[in-house]
Amino acid sequence: MKFILxxxxxxxxxxxxxxxxxxxxxxxxxxxxxxxxxxxxxSEKTLSLTEPYLEAKxxxxxxAPSPSERSGGEVGAHIYINGSVIPDAxxxxxxxxxxxxxxxxxxxxxxxxHSAKPQLNYENIEAIAASADKVSAGSYSKISFPYDIFKMxxxxxxxxxxxxxxxxxxxxxxxxxxxxxxxxHIFIEEGASxxxxxxxxxxxxxxxGRDAExxxxxxxxxPFALGDHAGLKMAAKIYGATTVGPHCRVGGEVSNGVFFxxxxxxxxxxxxxSVIGEWCNLGADTNTSNLKNNYGNVDVWNYREGKYVSTGMxxxxxxxxxxxxxxxxxxxxxxxxxxxAANVFDSGFPDKFIPxxxxxxAEGVETFRFDKALEVAVRMMERRHVELTQADIDILKVVxxxxxxxxxx
Numbered sequence: 499m500k501f502i503l504x505x506x507x508x509x510x511x512x513x514x515x516x517x518x519x520x521x522x523x524x525x526x527x528x529x530x531x532x533x534x535x536x537x538x539x540x541s542e543k544t545l546s547l548t549e550p551y552l553e554a555k556x557x558x559x560x561x562a563p564s565p566s567e568r569s570g571g572e573v574g575a576h577i578y579i580n581g582s583v584i585p586d587a588x589x590x591x592x593x594x595x596x597x598x599x600x601x602x603x604x605x606x607x608x609x610x611x612h613s614a615k616p617q618l619n620y621e622n623i624e625a626i627a628a629s630a631d632k633v634s635a636g637s638y639s640k641i642s643f644p645y646d647i648f649k650m651x652x653x654x655x656x657x658x659x660x661x662x663x664x665x666x667x668x669x670x671x672x673x674x675x676x677x678x679x680x681x682x683h684i685f686i687e688e689g690a691s692x693x694x695x696x697x698x699x700x701x702x703x704x705x706x707g708r709d710a711e712x713x714x715x716x717x718x719x720x721p722f723a724l725g726d727h728a729g730l731k732m733a734a735k736i737y738g739a740t741t742v743g744p745h746c747r748v749g750g751e752v753s754n755g756v757f758f759x760x761x762x763x764x765x766x767x768x769x770x771x772s773v774i775g776e777w778c779n780l781g782a783d784t785n786t787s788n789l790k791n792n793y794g795n796v797d798v799w800n801y802r803e804g805k806y807v808s809t810g811m812x813x814x815x816x817x818x819x820x821x822x823x824x825x826x827x828x829x830x831x832x833x834x835x836x837x838x839a840a841n842v843f844d845s846g847f848p849d850k851f852i853p854x855x856x857x858x859x860a861e862g863v864e865t866f867r868f869d870k871a872l873e874v875a876v877r878m879m880e881r882r883h884v885e886l887t888q889a890d891i892d893i894l895k896v897v898x899x900x901x902x903x904x905x906x907x
Contacts, residue, residue: 499574501540502558503533503581504547504623506608511802512643513582515819515837515854516758516775518897521548521556523581526743526758527647528654529662529705529723532581538661539585547578547620551896554889575614578623583609584639584654592636601627604635644817644835645798645809647773648754652702652739655721659685659703671697683720695730702738731764743776745882753788755815760882772815775838777878781826788815788832796833799851806850809833819854821875821894828859837904838897839871853904854897865905868898 503523510517516525523533523546536544546556575598583589589609592602596612603609611627618626641647662685669686671677676696677684683699686692687708694714697704702721706712710724715733723741724730730742731749742748743759750763753770757763761774765782772786789812790796796814797806818836825843836842837854844859857866872894876886 500545500576501536501542502545502547502576502578503536504578505549505581505620506624507621508802509582509640509642510548512800513641514801515835516644516647516773516817518838518854518900519552519775519820519893521546521552521581522641524556525641525647526741526756527584527641528651528656528741529658529725532584532641535658535661536579536585539587539590544579546581547618547623548581549620551893554892555887575612578611578613578618578627580607580609580640582640582642584641584650586638586657588636589638592633596633597631599630600633601630602635603628603632604638607635607640609635609638643800643809644773645771645811645814647756648739648771648815649811651741651754651756652721655705655723655739655741656702658723659683659705659721662705679720687726707744725759754813758820760879760884770815771813772817774816774818775820775822777821777875778818779823779878781824781828783826784824784828784830786815786830786834788813790832798833799835821871821878823874825859837901839866839875839894841866841871841874851904854901856905863905868895871898 505522510522513522524531533544545558547558548556593610598612601608601611608624608627669688672693674694679699683703684697686706689709690706691711695712695716698719701719704720705723707724707726709727711729713732716730718736719738721738722736725744728742728744728746734749735751737753739754740752741756743757745760746757747762747764750766751768755769755772757774758776760776761778763780767784769786770788796809796811798809800807814833816830816834819838821839822836823841828842829847831847831850834850836852839855840852841857842848842852842859844861846860848859855866855871856863858864879886
C-alpha cells in the first residue's frame, strides 16, 4: 500500500505562486509541512501526484518512472489523499478503512480515494474518484488560498507542538532568559542556543528546533515555531502566530508570518500576515502593510481568476514565491503578491501583483533574464551548502514561461 498526496487542480491554481515550485502538501503550516503531518500520522513516506513538470523533484513512482510510461503494467491498490487537507487522527482512521474503489467525499471535494486504476493522473483523479463508491467525510480542515496559511497557522502550531513533543523532554531553558507562563508550553530541541531573551507562552506554545539559535534580546510571544538550524537575530520582536522555517534568519518585527525555509529577513522592518516562500531575501527595512488606511477588506491577485479578488479579510500582508528578493527600504502595499524569482527595488510602492522573473519596482519592471536569475539562486544556495539541481532549473524554466503572459502586460 502506497499513500500518494494529490493536488486538486483548482486549489493548486488558487495557491499560486507558492505552488509554482512545489506540490500543495509541501507548503509549511504550523511547525511542519502538510506532507510531514501526513507522514507523522500514517507512519509512512508519501509520494506526489501533481503537475508533470514537478515530478522529477517530487516523484510519483507507483505506476511507472515517467508520465509517458503510465498507460501499461499492473499496479497494486493505493490510497490517494488530497494534499490540501490537514490530517487528524479521526480522518486518518476513515482513510485507512476505505475499501478499494471507495472515495472519501465532502460535497464536491475528494478527500481520499482507494484505487488500483492505472490511468489516474493529476488532471483526472478528482473526476474518476467522484464516480466511485462514496463515503461521507467527517470534519476536517484544508487550505484553499495562500492567506489560509497564516490564518490557520496558530491552531496548527498548537496541534504540531502536541504531536512533536508528546512523551518527550525539552532541553532546559537557560536562566539568562525570562519565561512568562507554563514551562511545559516551551520545547527546545537538542543543540539549540537560546540566551537572554523573553518568551511569553500564555497565548500559545513556543517550539525551538534542533540547532536553532535565538540571539540576545529577542521578545517572542507564542504560538511560535522556529525550525531546525533557523535563527532569530538580536532584539527581534515576534508576535504569534508565526513560523520561521528551517534555515531561515529573521530579525526586526514579525506578526503572524510564515517563512517556509531557507529565507532571510535579517534586519529591521515589519512583516505581518504574510507567507514567504523558500530562498527569499527581504532587504533591510523592508516593510509590508497588512491593513488598509480605510480598514476595508483586502483584494489580492488570483492566478486562476486572472484578476484581483476579495479575501473578505481586513489583515493581509505579502505573499512571496520562492527565490524572490527585495532591496533595502522596499515598501509592499496591503495584499501584495510577488511571484517566483522576482527582484523588487525602487522607491515607492510597487504594484500589488509582481509577476515571476521581473526586475524593478514602482517605476516599472522588465524581465529578469533567466540566466541572471539562476546565477543569483546558485550563489544564495551555495551559502547554505545546497545545490541548485537540474530538476530545480527545469521547474524554474517552466515558471519563467508560465508567467510570460503577465510580464507582457
